Amino acid sequence: MSTHFRQDMPPVGGFEAVRYKRNLPLRGPSGLAILGGVTALCAYGFYRVGMGNIEKRELQREKIWSRIHLVPLLLAEGDRDAYRRERAALAREQEIMKDVKDWEVGKSVYNNPRYRSPEWIVVL
Template sequence: MSVPYRQDMPPPGGFEPIRYKRYLPFKGPSGAVIFGIAMLISGFGIHGVGMANREKRELLREKTWARIHLVPLLMAEGDRDMYRRTHAALEREKEIMKDVKGWQYGGKVYNTDKYIPPSIQI
């Protein structure tokens, strides 16, 4: 008995397409997006450092000018203090040496006509 020959045929509508590509799930942004975000953050950081440096420079300038304007006041205060101490020292000398004959209080210590500021604290 002979069986009729029957050829194997594709199903109606054809076979499914062969999957040859890699279908990987989405795992985050691309490298270009990450690089762009990193550059944006770095740009904001550099801008912040620049603004902080500008503020620091301005505060230093303000501090310098404040010191420059305070110098005459501080010098005058030092002069008043020196005058007060010198006057008090002369009064003490006058009181201590009142019994010594021929003593001139407040006389020169050095044999010169130049002004020599006191070398020790009065």
């Protein structure tokens, strides 16, 4: 018995190459691109903060100057209010003390010629 063994041989031209490398798709930008983006974003943020600080400083300056210019008006308004309250107090005093003989309206009961503004305001 003659047995011929036939050995398997590679195909003509050889087998195709075995792929052993990982074939992963690119997932997002590179580290350098991310670093550049974060740097640009931080630079823009610092720019906006700086501009906001400049605007806040300008608004504060404007507020201070408006208060400086309003002080005379507020003082005059306070003086008018104090004058009106003093006249009303004198009118009340005259009405209350009309039956008292030798009573001078507005004259101080103290023997001090210096003017003192009333420290207490009683609103009735």
